[in-house]
Amino acid sequence: MSYNNKLDIYKMNLPADLKKLSLPQCDELCKQIRRLLITTVSKNGGHLASSLGTVELTVAVHRVFDSPRDKIVWDVGHQAYTHKIVTGRAKKFSTLRKEDGISGFCRPDESVHDAFISGHSSNSISAALGMATAMKLNGDDHYAVAIVGDGASSGGLFYEGLNNAGKSNTNIIVILNYNEMSISKNVGSMAKYLSTLRTREGYHKTKSAVKSVLNKTPVIGSPVSKVIKGSKDTVKNALLHATLFEDLGFEYIGPIDGHNIGEIERGLQSAKALKRPVLVHVNTVKGKGYTPAEKNPGEYHGVGSFEIATGNPDVVASDSFSSVMGKELCDIARTNKRVCAITAAMKYGTGLQYFAKQFPERFFDVGIAEEHAVTFCGGLAQMRYIPVFAVYSSFLQRSYDELIHDLSICHYHAVLCVDRAGIVGNDGETHQGIFDVSFLSSVPNTKIYSPSDYEELRLCLRKAINEDDCIVAVRYPRGNEKSLIKNPEPNTSFTHIKKGGHILIVTYGRLCNNVMAALEILKTKDIICDVLRLVEIFPISEQIADIISSYDVAFFFEECYDYGSISEKYAAVCDNIAPFTIDYFVKHGDCDVLLDELGFSSERMAQQIEVFLSDEQT
């Protein structure tokens, strides 16, 4: 088959046909892929810069390896859009991150070529090692390939994976995709170290030459040799094990130009030939091929839709819960000099960029290291500082043990700004923030606020920092305040809205808006409900239990996994609660559509209440 002049990504049999292309044809294909990436992400939003950086790398990987027999594991999956395109999903790519469309991350149930799930950082080496080990047990000579960005290299799980893979005697190949960025500028000494390696062009060759010369050199003569005398092995060791990865048991190949398919293929073929753990170091440019993204890869890390020609986002960025938190925190920190702010590689995502600018000495970006973040908070708290760790709900899952061990046991005062709490939408099930209430409520000495609008977020944050004295989580959703219904009484405990009904609706956070709208719908059906809007949702309180118990029935709507939910806790002390929670992993899709499917739109709330009441009457 020849693709001359008629190379068409939609008509090829991928990934098989990739192997039939010449290198110039590959470059032509990469152009097509870049156009498809830019067009699609400009419409659907998504992780553009990372994926633009890995186009050539992905094509080379699928030419050298034989997926799905070889297992290709993408870390995080931000970089895996091209992988999706070249593994039979080009035609469906326009549905990226849409309801029933293809996911923005790798999912084994979407394709046999997605060898493992991705979403949370730094898991790829451990997962690939599991697969490589299984293949070894099976007597299967294929490879497991983990592709990791340098951002993920700040996570402890990355290191645990390396530490175990390095001595594993399996066919595991780790491709370290170095682009000097994770999400914002990468931090930590590993990042600095990698940037040193990056500049060592030709380093690998030099090392081999030194090795061969040293082996031949008689240990006499030159001043260097004199020192070497008696410690030749030491010097040789220093030269031979000169990268950290070799110290950890890997063969090291690199650095390789990650936009030169021929060069990448030669590196990967060498790695295959070694038949043992190998780390291949590839340098790429994040945003490659799209000027606005190359210039500002941070801004194009995860984007909404935008105009292709200018790179301008469709919607002017407005305030969000994140930015309101970030600005209020600055206000508080101006007078309270003991406030420190911590992020795990999400300075912009969490709205901490304002704090970072105003109080650089009290701002700490620890990299993708949520465990360290919490233990570091413990150290600060022990010294009477007040650490404020702003983190996405689903990523805080990584810190569960540290919350118990390094904060709770010693009764430290620390504040968690739990961003992206509840349904987040297009990022899908790995990113939905539906477990934080469950796991935080099982950590002793913890209080949880769930403000429903900006003003309340500000009040809760101030109370958490200036008045409370335990672990305090302030949780709020992704995106903007819905100003549909103005909250009449922002506060930090609860609001009891009495309409004279015998039926109560209990809720908290963003769902308060939908409940208020549902009231109107129910009114048209002569169903009158009171509302109990919780702000301090945990610990549970006797006063609130008494209010709930005074009604015939209490409908409790909660954007939370059912086991461990607040409604479950109140149901344990009240016998009139009808809980509406979440009992499955929620896939990607539009946030409002997902909330509707979950029964949390005002229409569905009203409908469910109506059905419940009519069922009870019959």
Add this chain to the structure above:
Amino acid sequence: MSYNNKLDIYKMNLPADLKKLSLPQCDELCKQIRRLLITTVSKNGGHLASSLGTVELTVAVHRVFDSPRDKIVWDVGHQAYTHKIVTGRAKKFSTLRKEDGISGFCRPDESVHDAFISGHSSNSISAALGMATAMKLNGDDHYAVAIVGDGASSGGLFYEGLNNAGKSNTNIIVILNYNEMSISKNVGSMAKYLSTLRTREGYHKTKSAVKSVLNKTPVIGSPVSKVIKGSKDTVKNALLHATLFEDLGFEYIGPIDGHNIGEIERGLQSAKALKRPVLVHVNTVKGKGYTPAEKNPGEYHGVGSFEIATGNPDVVASDSFSSVMGKELCDIARTNKRVCAITAAMKYGTGLQYFAKQFPERFFDVGIAEEHAVTFCGGLAQMRYIPVFAVYSSFLQRSYDELIHDLSICHYHAVLCVDRAGIVGNDGETHQGIFDVSFLSSVPNTKIYSPSDYEELRLCLRKAINEDDCIVAVRYPRGNEKSLIKNPEPNTSFTHIKKGGHILIVTYGRLCNNVMAALEILKTKDIICDVLRLVEIFPISEQIADIISSYDVAFFFEECYDYGSISEKYAAVCDNIAPFTIDYFVKHGDCDVLLDELGFSSERMAQQIEVFLSDEQT
């Protein structure tokens, strides 16, 4: 003050007086300390080998640093017994690990010299960095010192700490105590790397010499220099950054003989002078000074009481839930070739030594890396192997995110053998296994068994591996089966024992024994109770809820933190439950005494039921 001839550890003002001693006096003191360690641990049990290895190191640390102004953070705390002795707790040391006595781990509320809590591995660098950062913000020029064993270096949190500390510009000093062992023989490529460093005596000096010579060498002449030409910096880099710790931004000092106080002090003084992140590498011998422990440090890692002269344990090791699990797993694995066993550095503790011996190719000790363990299980499960991860309840807390992200979302089949579930006794609040039910029940697609005796453990394990198809946790307590009351019907679901009462007692696991004994006490007071003994405790079942609801009242005894407990979940659907759970961190002490204090002895169970019923009648 002179201590000649009258050095007495009980009369000294410690740690201040340490600084007044001559080196020979220090050695004399170390002998006294070793005697105290051996005598006390022989009576009370505890972590002997680690503590014997750090006697000289601890004395040197407290002579060079000024605690509590300098912050001394011990990782894990196994090694910190001498620290306790030389910081004013010599007289109380005989109460080690006893009720109201001193803890086996560091606790800030026990002494100002315990700068941070210890218990779970690898947290010391992060905590020390928090404190070093706070000191820097305070303009305080003191030091934060983290003392880490090489075992802890297999944990991801260790690496996250290093990665952040290395570029921190604070006065943080990490002392890496290398003894070739963590708990059993250390594993992983980092361990291998450290063992390479260990043998590089004089390495530090050699490196400096090479550096100075290379700087003076004209780049011509010798064969080596020819290679160096044009890449002199590369070679210099390789030599200058020759340890992984220097790659990560630390100054490196070592290796140092960890039993030579003078040598340690010189190293620590050099580290202090640098005023930036330094790693001091100290070689010690685990069990130093007590022959039985030196010969078998693994056996003396954590011991019960023993006879000093012979080193023989007082009680011949009998079967335990751990060993029964380990042996049954071998039986299962003999026919089911897809079973793999994984431990995080607890081969002996979890009873996996039998499996390791019989099926070495299917056995994986991943080091103290619970996160990696679970993600690695995900990789194996994706390849249709059945991973069985045996782990202590409190350490599984580290894997919460990986359970959700790398096992649950993709519906993998994996088995967790959750050892040390419930109260563990002398190890104290960091080790009590009281959270696993709460956090595991918030992970979708999870089933939990809590067998109450050996036979039931065997049944549950078989079902979990051969019949179930999700995440299955089989949880069981530390120690032995109580054969007080023979379980008449071992099974994997539940037993409903009917005595004709209108009162029900619900329980599971080890508490079943106490409930059966409580029945007898209650009978003498004419209180007749039925019993519902749960084995599959989660998910909750309608059938069980119906049984519970058919009684006037159901007392639910549960060795579990209250929020997230099984009783809470049933209370949410039944309105007649009186739950008895745990609502605080439980300190160290004798297990039976602690269970009594918690209200879980048969006497206290009976008493609480009696009081409840008489309160109701009035």
